[in-house]
Amino acid sequence: MTPTHSPGLAAGAAVMLLAATACTPNNPSGTAAGPLTVSSTDAECAVSAATAPSGPLTFRVTNAGSRVTEFYLLADDGLRIVSEVENIGPGITRDLVLNARPGSYFTVCKPGMVGDGVGRAPFAVTESGASVAAPGDEQEQIDQAIVNYKAYVKDQVDQLLTGTQEFADAYAAGRNDEARRLYPVVRMHFERVEPVAESFGDLDPKLDAREADLAEGDTWTGWHKAEKDLWPPADYDALTPDEQQELADQLVADTTTLHESIPPLDLTLDQLTNGAITLMDEVASGKVTGEEEFWSHTDLWDFRANVDGAKVLYDGVRDLLESRDPDLVATLDAKFQDLLAELDLHRISRDNAPQREIRYRFYDELGAQEIRTLSDKVNALGEPLSRITSTLLS
Numbered sequence: 001m002t003p004t005h006s007p008g009l010a011a012g013a014a015v016m017l018l019a020a021t022a023c024t025p026n027n028p029s030g031t032a033a034g035p036l037t038v039s040s041t042d043a044e045c046a047v048s049a050a051t052a053p054s055g056p057l058t059f060r061v062t063n064a065g066s067r068v069t070e071f072y073l074l075a076d077d078g079l080r081i082v083s084e085v086e087n088i089g090p091g092i093t094r095d096l097v098l099n100a101r102p103g104s105y106f107t108v109c110k111p112g113m114v115g116d117g118v119g120r121a122p123f124a125v126t127e128s129g130a131s132v133a134a135p136g137d138e139q140e141q142i143d144q145a146i147v148n149y150k151a152y153v154k155d156q157v158d159q160l161l162t163g164t165q166e167f168a169d170a171y172a173a174g175r176n177d178e179a180r181r182l183y184p185v186v187r188m189h190f191e192r193v194e195p196v197a198e199s200f201g202d203l204d205p206k207l208d209a210r211e212a213d214l215a216e217g218d219t220w221t222g223w224h225k226a227e228k229d230l231w232p233p234a235d236y237d238a239l240t241p242d243e244q245q246e247l248a249d250q251l252v253a254d255t256t257t258l259h260e261s262i263p264p265l266d267l268t269l270d271q272l273t274n275g276a277i278t279l280m281d282e283v284a285s286g287k288v289t290g291e292e293e294f295w296s297h298t299d300l301w302d303f304r305a306n307v308d309g310a311k312v313l314y315d316g317v318r319d320l321l322e323s324r325d326p327d328l329v330a331t332l333d334a335k336f337q338d339l340l341a342e343l344d345l346h347r348i349s350r351d352n353a354p355q356r357e358i359r360y361r362f363y364d365e366l367g368a369q370e371i372r373t374l375s376d377k378v379n380a381l382g383e384p385l386s387r388i389t390s391t392l393l394s
Helices: 136-172 176-192 203-208 223-230 241-261 269-287 299-324 326-344 368-385 388-393
Strands: 036-040 045-047 051-053 055-063 069-074 081-088 093-100 103-109 118-126
Touching: 036 069, 036 103, 045 103, 045 118, 055 069, 055 081, 069 093, 081 093, 081 269, 093 269, 093 388, 136 176, 136 241, 136 269, 136 299, 176 223, 176 299, 203 223, 203 241, 223 241, 269 299, 269 368, 269 388, 299 326, 299 368, 299 388, 326 368, 326 388
Parallel strands: 036 055, 051 118
Antiparallel strands: 036 045, 055 093, 069 081, 069 103, 103 118
């Protein structure tokens, strides 16, 4: 999970680093002319216009505040994230590129990447008459990529539900060694498709919130609460058997809700490509830093699962991308291969081991240079990957 994500996070993307531009406050009567500029400060989220025509749309987001920030385009319910750009450091400008359909939305920034955000404002996408679908054979490729990814998501969530029940049974029964063995490998199913989980209201924080993500008054549930109980720090008060059973039951219930939400899943091309970018942002912001699995140090399982998910999404649009920019495809192929090869150096199970037997080194066993090498390869992949949405929508 991206650190401190709030309820409703969905597939999204940060696309490319660009020069900073000025922004003006939201203007309800304003319309977009070229990229919309967004100024995110510690207290405001000023968008240069409150409307834009349907079709390819760019939000150019400048962090004019003092904390790392995120920018979201929310659906009309104010919860589901249509797209996002995250991890924007102070003084940095990044673009969010998407294929915008007519409808009502909200814009919001989240300085510090915590809480409900600031500057939430209505945003309207008007009918331009322009098609938001690629023509001819390209559309057939897109449709097939979406069909294939839906099948992949369904398979992963099916396995997640089965594995979660197995984990919950072991955990609630006090079979801690078994629960610790299952914990990282079952979570891989979740991490591979996390942008999908983020699209269903508050399911992602219910399942995957870290203790550091909680705001005052929040109830902590999910995987990481069980993680802390299974790998307890010093002076930790263990959960009682009744509390463990309650936590296990809630984990299964929330995973069941996720599983039941998958069949009507509706996806678009930009959500596929932005989902790949989001997964690599997850790696860069949480897995490389070792913050995700704070007590178990099983970050490399999550790391590999995020890369797996990004690779599946990339592969789904690879042929279409190659027709647009073969050099970008060649670069991405090489960078994915480099990163996966580096991860394999830290794998201690055999190459063809089944899912439940996958094992990596614990993250606190890695040296500083090994972590730096992983980080460098993540960054080397993240930059070209950030260009796929704009390349396919141009």
